[in-house]
Amino acid sequence: xxxxxxxxxxxxxxxxxxxxxxxxxxxxxxxxxxxxxxxxxxxxxxxxxxxxxxxxxxxxxxxxxxxxxxxxxxxxxxxxxxxxxxxxxxxxxxxxxxxxxxxxxxxxxxxxxxxxxxxxxxxxxxxxxxxxxxxxxxxxxxxxxxxxxxxxxxxxxxxxxxxxxxxxxxxxxxxxxxxxxxxxxxxxxxxxxxxxxxxxxxxxxxxxxxxxxxxxxxxxxxxxxxxxxxxxxxxxxxxxxxxxxxxxxxxxxxxxxxxxxxxxxxxxxxxxxxxxxxxxxxxxxxxxxxxxxxxxxxxxxxxxxxxxxxxxxxxxxxxxxxxxxxxxxxxxxxxxxx
Numbered sequence: 001x002x003x004x005x006x007x008x009x010x011x012x013x014x015x016x017x018x019x020x021x022x023x024x025x026x027x028x029x030x031x032x033x034x035x036x037x038x039x040x041x042x043x044x045x046x047x048x049x050x051x052x053x054x055x056x057x058x059x060x061x062x063x064x065x066x067x068x069x070x071x072x073x074x075x076x077x078x079x080x081x082x083x084x085x086x087x088x089x090x091x092x093x094x095x096x097x098x099x100x101x102x103x104x105x106x107x108x109x110x111x112x113x114x115x116x117x118x119x120x121x122x123x124x125x126x127x128x129x130x131x132x133x134x135x136x137x138x139x140x141x142x143x144x145x146x147x148x149x150x151x152x153x154x155x156x157x158x159x160x161x162x163x164x165x166x167x168x169x170x171x172x173x174x175x176x177x178x179x180x181x182x183x184x185x186x187x188x189x190x191x192x193x194x195x196x197x198x199x200x201x202x203x204x205x206x207x208x209x210x211x212x213x214x215x216x217x218x219x220x221x222x223x224x225x226x227x228x229x230x231x232x233x234x235x236x237x238x239x240x241x242x243x244x245x246x247x248x249x250x251x252x253x254x255x256x257x258x259x260x261x262x263x264x265x266x267x268x269x270x271x272x273x274x275x276x277x278x279x280x281x282x283x284x285x286x287x288x289x290x291x292x293x294x295x296x297x298x299x300x301x302x303x304x305x306x307x308x309x310x311x312x313x314x315x316x317x318x319x320x321x322x323x324x325x326x327x328x329x330x331x332x333x334x335x336x337x338x
Contacts, residue, residue: 014150027267037139056108162334252298
């Protein structure tokens with residue numbers, strides 16, 4: 001690769017939007033607008049968008065059968081960073097696809113390109129987010145934290161975490177923030193947290209140690225958004241419960257980024273974390289470390305039954321039949337854990 005493509009893009013990359021495919025528009029409307037508190041725009045019978053700030057779109061729900069996240073959109077600060085990322089992908093022999101004008105309009109972006117990502121999650125890059133001065137109508141009165149940190153994070157389970165980490169390092173110069181070791185129901189987990197800017201992590205990668213299984217059906221385990229005030233987090237928690245949506249984990253505080261949060265189950269089955277006040281990484285002093293346990297306190301499972309547990313084991317067993325796609329050309333040999 002040329003020196004231009006090896007120049008780091010770290011700090012110029014931000015999680016920009018997420019695309020979800022679902023048939024459950026009525027439930028998503030109630031979940032996103034009424035429970036979580038985001039602004040809703042309905043573009044057509046087959047497309048709805050949720051706003052958090054002045055960007056035209058942060059979460060896009062399109063009609064389809066997946067009931068899952070199907071694409072992650074990454075905002076590159078300038079054309080130079082965009083060209084570097086694009087060159088890295090093509091130099092490794094991975095095909096890219098130019099987004100159509102309609103795709104770009106739905107996402108509210110300019111200069112859109114798509115390419116394959118791990119776990120069948122399409123990766124999309126763009127240079128400019130279209131903004132609007134239309135008022136935000138949200139239950140969340142204090143607003144959401146985006147800006148230089150990007151928009152929350154995405155958590156993914158993987159049977160090949162080193163290769164997935166290698167992918168995001170190759171494409172976006174992602175840096176390891178820290179690890180968490182946890183045991184849940186006898187299964188030992190290791191979670192790797194990767195950052196592409198000042199946000200503690202934009203990607204979290206979890207895998208079950210000593211067993212080649214993926215215990216969930218969906219491409220992502222959860223999405224995260226950050227609210228600006230503790231009052232907004234607790235109000236969202238109350239709305240989720242009052243509106244009858246399932247709560248996955250109660251309010252608690254994480255060990256590594258110190259974020260206070262709760263987890264609700266979305267209409268499509270993956271989880272949605274609403275958090276407040278995570279720490280911001282200082283690049284001058286930060287050193288990766290390992291934390292034992294996901295939470296300092298709280299985050300206890302809510303309403304989980306033995307049937308839920310059996311369903312998890314069935315999904316895990318089913319995952320053994322399928323080879324996980326990690327886009328080997330971009331993952332290299334993977335990054336071994338230190």
